[in-house]
Amino acid sequence: MGEKLKDVVRAAERRIYRLVERLLVWFRRLSRWKKIALFLLAFLLVWYLFSLPRTLFDSSYSTLVSDRNGELLGARIASDGQWRFPPADSVPDKYEKCLIRFEDRHFRHHPGVNPFSLARAMVQNIKAGRVVSGGSTITMQTVRLMRQNRRTYFEKFIEVILATRLELSCSKEQILALYASHAPMGGNVVGIDAASWRYFGHSAESLSWGEAAVLAVLPNSPAMMHFGRDREGLLKKRNRLLQQLLDNNIINRTDYELALLEPLPDHPHPLPQIAPHLVTQAYLQRPGNHILSTIDKHLQMRAEEVLERWNKEFSQNGIFNLAALIVDLRTNEVISYNGNVGFGANAYGSQVDIIQSPRSTGSILKPFLYCAMLQEGVLLPTELLPDVPININGFAPKNFSLGYDGAVHADEALARSLNVPSVVSLRKYGVPKFYNFLKKAGLTTLHHPADHYGLSLILGGTEGTLWDIANAYARMAHAVMDYNRYGKYYEWENFRLVRDDQRSGERKEDESPLFNAGAAWLTLQALTNVNRPEELNWDFVASLRRVAWKTGTSYGFRDAWAVGVTPGYLVAVWTGNASGEGRPGLTGARTSAEVMFDLFNILPATGWFETPYGELAEVAVCRESGELKGLYCPESSIDTLLVPAKGLQGAVCGYHRRIHLSDDGQYRVYEQCAGERGIRSVSWFQLPPSWEWYYKQQHPAYRSLPPFSPECASGNLSDAVMQFIYPYPGAILKITKQMDGSRGKAVFELAHRNPSTRVFWHLGTDYMGETTYIHQMELSPDPGEYILTVVDENGVSLSIRFEVE
Known part of the structure; x- marks a missing residue:
């Protein structure tokens, strides 16, 4: 077959050669004028064939x-x-x-x-x-x-x-x-x-x-x-x-x-102004094109009505800007894009697209820390976290309410958005690790290294865009949805805004997913708890469907956030002023959360996330501490809890301990000194003194350890009856000047299990005074290193080392 094909090709070549030869002979025989005419005809034919420009209309388009x-x-x-x-x-x-x-x-x-x-x-x-x-x-x-x-x-x-x-x-x-x-x-x-x-x-x-x-x-x-x-x-x-x-x-x-x-038109009609910030974005990125977006026009118009109504109310308090994003999580398409309100008025920065603008994050990133710690097994969902005044190298975070619970379960701390437990958790997890976690989650505004943000990263020490943050929440929800539906994870693709967005039809499997379905589900569960500060109209919220939601408020009341997630939809809202001006009452719960729930009301109802049992394990935990069942945890306080697989290696309850009491329960005793009082062993839930001081105020049923019987008093010197609340060991203090130029003072605080006990304070070798009930001492030490020692009337002493800059 190969030789026959070569023969055919050679025969064709000979025929073409003979034809060209005959044409040349014919052309040579033509007269000069005929040759010129032929060349002219050929030129006109070529011109005719190529006379149309490649681009017929060189026009600019709307x-x-x-x-x-x-x-x-x-x-x-x-x-x-x-x-x-x-x-x-x-x-x-x-x-x-x-x-x-x-x-x-x-x-x-x-x-x-x-x-x-x-x-x-x-x-x-x-x-x-x-x-x-x-x-x-x-x-x-x-x-x-x-x-x-x-x-x-x-x-x-x-x-x-x-x-x-x-x-x-x-x-x-x-x-x-x-x-x-x-x-x-x-x-x-x-x-x-x-x-x-x-x-x-x-x-x-x-x-x-x-x-x-x-x-x-x-x-x-x-x-x-x-x-x-x-x-x-x-x-x-x-x-x-x-x-x-x-x-x-x-x-x-x-x-x-x-x-x-039909009458003739008597005036020009304005073109529609729906989702104007999205239109402007398209004009800047793809001018002169007709873009088919993923927006649902009728839903967009209803959402704009909701935002305009709330904006009229907020503007009475000098809050002029409002942005919202609604995403269909089943398709990952944005169905409503509200970059701001009042676009046509062009006042108060209304033409700024807040969805794409970096703003201080407040507490909106806390769920990601909670989820990251759960899936690495360094935190259990109900584990107790300290909620007491802290000062870490001059950083002294406070809760929004300015109060403290002493100790609070992790899921409750997340639901209530408590700052101190979050900072303690971040210190345990590590700022660099969380920083990298956020970058992987899609935050594009982390322009500085991790140490630039420090522990403030969890409280709004960085900026984020509503677009990035909404994508991160959706990614967490998709981890649960994908695992429940397919039994595996897929690589994340950001929200789709344009229908002709060039993406492959098949999603790629993610071998190392950022979010574990079990931890993500537990996080979403925690975010359904409405045990928030009393800032929202809870009668309004109670009638709504089940939503996992989180609010955030930046320092100075400049930015108010709310993000809500269901298996069907995500709604993200920002409220504030584009100028950055803060306003009293500008909080996530009082503004953005109410708008968010109003937007959920215009969406179809959906169910709830199925439990990803394959990524969760049942464990026995102590109800009081929220940690794994310990040796001395009473059976009556044991609960069964679902945790991520790595949670099986979580902390074991160390708050329940076995102690010996007299028969009447009035005193603690030892076998060698119980005498006629008798002795019985019980399990006792005991918190550190600094936690206990605040915990008792919120939990009246909590019982402090009873005192040792007089016969056994010499045996309690090693017990932790006191603990410093401020400062932390090794703290570096900065003492500022007063308005009149005089040197200020630092307030040192101590927790004692028996507040009525007299406590004597010593700074180095100098005696500073005594306290009873409220164990606080105002001191103004000069720069240098110090040892602060306290001794109670029973002879129990406690020391702490600190430095003054």
Whole structure:
């Protein structure tokens, strides 16, 4: 077969060679003038073949954004100041019939040029002594619009040539679409799509017969569409065309009479201003394009109404800006994009797109720390965390309420957004690890190294955008949804805003997912707890569906956040001032959370996340401590809890201990000193003294350890009956000056299990005084290193080392 193929190829080569040889012989025999004519003919043929430019219309176009169903959301004018929409692929049927009847009734049958029309026009022009008719076909007019040259006889000849060439390159439908998209429609309006919106307030697909007729005759005399100028002439032209449509049975009598009753537009209509910040974003990123977004127009309009209503209320308190994002988590598509309110007014920074603007995060990042610690087994969902005054190298976080619980379960601390437990947790987990976790979660605003943020990272020490934060919450929810549905994880893709977004149809499996489904589910469960500060209208919230939600408030009441998640939707809201001005009452719970729940009310109800049992394990935990069951935990206080697999190696309860009491329970005793008081062993829940001081105020049922019996008093010197609340061991203190320039003081605080006990304070070798009940001492030491020692009346002592800068 190979040799036969080679023979065929060689035979073909010989034939081609002989043919070329004969053509050369024939060409040499031609006369000089014939050769010149042949070269000229070949040149004209090549010119004709390549006469059309690669880009037919070198025009700038308006930027259009439509919703998921093709309904226009908004537009931005072209760079040359014209309302010229990007070319459409087709024209509406009514407009096509009107245009062909008015401009070129033989359009479907000629090759781009109608010789009879040209001849008739020439005769009419000669008789009139001026140009009264051009005889141009729609194809020739399209070429004229494309070239934009001065109208001369030579230019007309070029249009004739190019019109035939255009017919060879494009179908009749394409030529109609090109003409309709670039025909002048009066003023700075070009094309029927722009004209339909500007003159009639709707799309070209919805044109009536009367409207279609107006747009068909308009390019013939576009100056007529100047409001207040020769409207009678335009009306007569339209009606003559309608009469022709009736006479040729294109429309019936009813359509004709209804079309005659339609008035001409008397003023230009503004284009829609729906999701204006999204439209502006499209204009900046993809100018001159028609972008089909993922937005649901009707939902967008309802969401804008909700935001406008709340903005009227918030503005009474000097809070002028509000942004919200609604995402369909099943498709990961943004269905409502509200970058701000009051775009048209252009006041108070209303044109700033807050969704893409970095703002202080407040407490909105706390769930990610909770989830990260759960899935690494360094925290159990209900584990007790300290909630007492702390000072870490000068950083002294306080809870929003300015109060302390002493100790609080981790899930409750998250639900209540307590600051101190979060800082303690971050210190345990590590700032660099959490910093890297946030970067992997998609926060693009971490521009400094981890040590720049320190422990304040969890309390708003960094900035984030509503877009990034919403993506991170959605990613956590998707970990649960993907695992429950497929039994595995997939790589995360950010929200989709544009329908033609080029993404592969198949999602790639994620071998090392950022979020574990078990930990993510537990985090979402914790966020359904409505045990928040009493700032929100809970009667309003109680009637709502189940939502995992979190609020955040930045320092100085400048930014208020709320993010809510269900298996169907995510709603993220920001409230504040674009200028950064803080306002009293600007908190996540009082502003953004109420808007968020109102937005959930306009969405369909969904169920709840299924439990990912494959990523969770059952463990026995102590109810009081929230840690794994310990040796001395009573059986009556044991609960079964679901935890991530690594939680099996979590902390074992160390707060229950076995102690010996007298038979009446009034004293603690030892076997060697119990005497007649008797002795019995019990399990006792005991917190550190500094925790206990505050814990007892919130939990009246908590019992402190009873005192040792007098017979056993010498055996309690090693017990931790005291603990410093401030400062921490090794703390570096900064003592500032007062307003009058004098040196300030630091307040040292101590917790004692028996507050009525007298405590004596010593700074180094100097005696500083004594306290009872409220164990606080104001001191103003000079810079240097110190040892502070306290001794109670029973001889129990405690020391701490610190430094003053």
